[in-house]
Amino acid sequence: xxxxxxxxxxxxxxxxxxxxxxxxxxxxxxxxxxxxxxxxxxxxxxxxxxxxxxxxxxxxxxxxxxxxxxxxxxxxxxxxxxxxxxxxxxxxxxxxxxxxxxxxxxxxxxxxxxxxxxxxxxxxxxxxxxxxxxxxxxxxxxxxxxxxxxxxxxxxxxxxxxxxxxxxxxxxxxxxxxxxxxxxxxxxxxxxxxxxxxxxxxxxxxxxxxxxxxxxxxxxxxxxxxxxxxxxxxxxxxxxxxxxxxxxxxxxxxxxxxxxxxxxxxxxxxxxxxxxxxxxxxxxxxxxxxxxxxxxxxxxxxxxxxxxxxxxxxxxxxxxxxxxxxxxxxxxxxxxxxxxx
Amino acid sequence: xxxxxxxxxxxxxxxxxxxxxxxxxxxxxxxxxxxxxxxxxxxxxxxxxxxxxxxxxxxxxxxxxxxxxxxxxxxxxxxxxxxxxxxxxxxxxxxxxxxxxxxxxxxxxxxxxxxxxxxxxxxxxxxxxxxxxxxxxxxxxxxxxxxxxxxxxxxxxxxxxxxxxxxxxxxxxxxxxxxxxxxxxxxxxxxxxxxxxxxxxxxxxxxxxxxxxxxxxxxxxxxxxxxxxxxxxxxxxxxxxxxxxxxxxxxxxxxxxxxxxxxxxxxxxxxxxxxxxxxxxxxxxxxxxxxxxxxxxxxxxxxxxxxxxxxxxxxxxxxxxxxxxxxxxxxxxxxxxxxxx
DNA sequence: CTTGGCACTCGGCATACCTGAGTGCCAAGG
DNA sequence: CCTTGGCACTCAGGTATGCCGAGTGCCAAG
Numbered sequence: 001x002x003x004x005x006x007x008x009x010x011x012x013x014x015x016x017x018x019x020x021x022x023x024x025x026x027x028x029x030x031x032x033x034x035x036x037x038x039x040x041x042x043x044x045x046x047x048x049x050x051x052x053x054x055x056x057x058x059x060x061x062x063x064x065x066x067x068x069x070x071x072x073x074x075x076x077x078x079x080x081x082x083x084x085x086x087x088x089x090x091x092x093x094x095x096x097x098x099x100x101x102x103x104x105x106x107x108x109x110x111x112x113x114x115x116x117x118x119x120x121x122x123x124x125x126x127x128x129x130x131x132x133x134x135x136x137x138x139x140x141x142x143x144x145x146x147x148x149x150x151x152x153x154x155x156x157x158x159x160x161x162x163x164x165x166x167x168x169x170x171x172x173x174x175x176x177x178x179x180x181x182x183x184x185x186x187x188x189x190x191x192x193x194x195x196x197x198x199x200x201x202x203x204x205x206x207x208x209x210x211x212x213x214x215x216x217x218x219x220x221x222x223x224x225x226x227x228x229x230x231x232x233x234x235x236x237x238x239x240x241x242x243x244x245x246x247x248x249x250x251x252x253x254x255x256x257x258x259x260x261x262x263x264x265x266x267x268x269x270x271x272x273x274x275x276x277x278x279x280x281x282x283x284x285x286x287x288x289x290x291x292x293x294x295x296x297x298x299x300x301x302x303x304x305x306x307x308x309x310x311x312x313x314x315x316x317x318x319x320x321x322x323x324x325x326x327x328x329x330x331x332x333x334x335x336x337x338x339x340x341x
Numbered sequence: 342x343x344x345x346x347x348x349x350x351x352x353x354x355x356x357x358x359x360x361x362x363x364x365x366x367x368x369x370x371x372x373x374x375x376x377x378x379x380x381x382x383x384x385x386x387x388x389x390x391x392x393x394x395x396x397x398x399x400x401x402x403x404x405x406x407x408x409x410x411x412x413x414x415x416x417x418x419x420x421x422x423x424x425x426x427x428x429x430x431x432x433x434x435x436x437x438x439x440x441x442x443x444x445x446x447x448x449x450x451x452x453x454x455x456x457x458x459x460x461x462x463x464x465x466x467x468x469x470x471x472x473x474x475x476x477x478x479x480x481x482x483x484x485x486x487x488x489x490x491x492x493x494x495x496x497x498x499x500x501x502x503x504x505x506x507x508x509x510x511x512x513x514x515x516x517x518x519x520x521x522x523x524x525x526x527x528x529x530x531x532x533x534x535x536x537x538x539x540x541x542x543x544x545x546x547x548x549x550x551x552x553x554x555x556x557x558x559x560x561x562x563x564x565x566x567x568x569x570x571x572x573x574x575x576x577x578x579x580x581x582x583x584x585x586x587x588x589x590x591x592x593x594x595x596x597x598x599x600x601x602x603x604x605x606x607x608x609x610x611x612x613x614x615x616x617x618x619x620x621x622x623x624x625x626x627x628x629x630x631x632x633x634x635x636x637x638x639x640x641x642x643x644x645x646x647x648x649x650x651x652x653x654x655x656x657x658x659x660x661x662x663x664x665x666x667x668x669x670x671x672x673x674x675x676x677x678x679x680x681x682x
Numbered sequence: 683c684t685t686g687g688c689a690c691t692c693g694g695c696a697t698a699c700c701t702g703a704g705t706g707c708c709a710a711g712g
Numbered sequence: 713c714c715t716t717g718g719c720a721c722t723c724a725g726g727t728a729t730g731c732c733g734a735g736t737g738c739c740a741a742g
Contacts (some may be wrong), residue, residue, distance in 0.1 A: 023735095025736085028733075037684075038685050039735095040737095041685070043735085043736065044683090044737095057735090060690095060693085060735085061692045061733090061735050101500060101502065102500075134480055134482060135478070135480040137476070137478050141494065147492065149490065151480055151488065151490060151500070153482065155488065155500065155502060157498050157500050159442060159498050160442055225439065236601070237602060239580060239598050239601075239602060240599040242601055243594050243595035243598055246593055254581055254585055257584055258581040258582075258694070261580060269563065269729090344716095366706080380717095381715075382714085382715055384705070385714090386703090388705090388706080399724095400722095401703050401722050401723055402703065402705065402721090402723045404703085559696080608700085
């Protein structure tokens with residue numbers, strides 16, 4: 001009973017099951033794969049695999065389906081990421097190059113990934129831990145309302161509205177705003193988001209007591225925006241694909257949809273996948289921390305400079321891992337290219 | 342066979358069916374409602390209602406369920422929008438007031454509406470047809486890349502990156518950018534989006550031939566942003582609620598999810614609901630233009646100044662219309678208040 | 683270790699049957 | 713003319729039953 005053949009059997013089971021979504025029996029394997037042994041032998045191997053917890057039978061007289069551990073082993077040792085065809089790659093590049101701004105890049109990316117994999121695509125906005133302040137603009141909206149706009153070097157923009165304690169339509173008011181704008185930019189531009197917040201701390205002290213309240217309000221809202229900006233956002237597409245893969249979810253897709261709506265959950269998910277290297281990370285079924293996602297798998301990778309932001313795909317554990325991994329990797333590469341250009 | 346009683350029967354059927362989600366028969370009506378007549382009489386009335394196409398029987402020996410037309414009549418003539426309780430209204434106000442910026446207002450609103458109605462909430466970003474340019478900022482990112490930022494008086498911000506044909510790190514380059522910034526703002530600030538775009542047309546001609554290409558690029562991207570900004574965006578929440586109301590969708594929730602993902606569809610939907618007045622508009626089942634939404638109803642209303650943007654709820658035709666309408670109306674009012682303050 | 687043979691299991695399908703909710707209709711009563 | 717009780721009829725859905733076949737496990741021989 002060679003170890004090698006047993007793994008070949010596991011591979012065959014995974015492939016068949018992914019393909020047909022029905023438990024696969026020894027006979028079916030015999031027909032669809034050239035294993036060179038008889039059904040009885042395969043049965044023995046399957047017994048052993050079941051013993052090891054890699055496959056399981058839904059009930060006595062049925063074929064076997066892979067367990068989470070089975071998929072895990074498949075992904076780690078048996079699957080090769082099949083590269084996409086040239087045509088597919090061209091199509092990806094074409095589609096992503098049409099984007100007009102960052103939002104559009106993100107939007108197109110998730111849609112693309114969803115349609116490539118027929119699953120739910122998830123993408124974090126480019127991470128900003130190492131991003132810096134590009135410019136800060138103060139725009140008086142009315143005499144007593146001021147908009148603070150923070151522009152980050154990655155192209156993201158955050159805005160806040162504040163109620164001013166001073167009338168800014170007067171000449172002194174305008175002068176104050178102008179000075180504040182200049183000072184703020186001197187202190188913050190080109191600094192990392194966290195550092196900028198620290199620098200701004202001292203600012204109110206350098207203004208006349210009468211002006212300090214306004215300055216404090218502005219600095220406060222900037223602080224807020226800087227923090228918000230560090231909290232990443234997430235975008236998704238392809239939720240309809242969940243409905244398509246109907247029977248794949250034991251109970252209902254409800255919990256999954258719920259989890260998807262909690263962007264915090266998704267951020268945490270992507271954040272803990274650990275894709276520091278260039279590799280594609282996979283989390284299978286119960287490996288997943290979130291309760292609602294126990295019967296789903298996540299395939300993700302980092303992208304962008306330093307790969308600090310993540311992007312990936314979420315679907316039933318019964319998914320075509322090689323294909324999904326290839327798609328995720330390819331899309332991540334193209335997006336990285338585009339963002340860095 | 343009084344017309345009046347027949348409508349009372351219809352009302353009772355709708356209420357019961359919404360409540361139990363099971364076809365309702367004459368006997369059940371007799372028990373749960375004080376109609377003052379016997380089952381046989383109710384049966385006669387139900388016959389008549391079926392004749393009129395207001396209710397239908399899923400099969401011979403089952404009770405009746407309302408048809409789209411039945412719901413329509415119910416909504417138009419039989420339902421009174423029951424106002425929310427004081428406690429509910431306080432909760433709504435509290436929750437919405439915690440918002441820090443426009444994005445947050447929108448986000449909170451949809452979530453709130455989804456959880457109030459247990460359905461899918463949809464909200465258009467405040468419409469900008471009558472909004473105007475507040476400020477335009479040009480930010481050099483590198484020597485040859487310039488970011489154009491458009492700030493609209495509603496608080497929305499749109500940004501575009503352009504590749505400059507001239508080096509902007511030189512003194513002349515900086516001067517050019519500064520002049521361009523000033524000129525653009527002179528022309529565009531306080532104008533409506535459409536008008537601003539028109540004004541900017543003439544700008545390239547007023548610069549030196551050498552500078553025109555850059556000016557044209559900037560104006561072009563602004564044009565783009567102005568148009569984009571007029572195209573509204575849409576945000577939704579509560580898709581998981583679709584899964585909960587399982588049997589309510591004849592086939593699957595797939596098509597519905599698909600439609601929800603096509604934001605263009607949703608915009609069109611909200612756009613064609615015609616909520617000019619302060620009323621709540623309802624579209625029931627097949628009244629709906631989009632194929633994937635034939636078994637859903639949409640309850641929406643306008644909000645904000647002039648009620649040009651819409652917000653609403655989407656769910657199975659079997660929904661609690663009075664409650665939903667009340668929630669939509671109440672939330673719209675609070676959001677309007679907040680946005681106008 | 684492999685293989686063919688064989689007994690065994692059990693989910694799923696088809697069939698049959700029964701029950702009860704619900705209807706439609708009718709004839710009698712107000 | 714409307715209302716009402718009575719009654720026959722229909723039919724979806726649940727339960728009981730039996731059969732079939734895919735699939736397994738085990739064993740003895742190669």
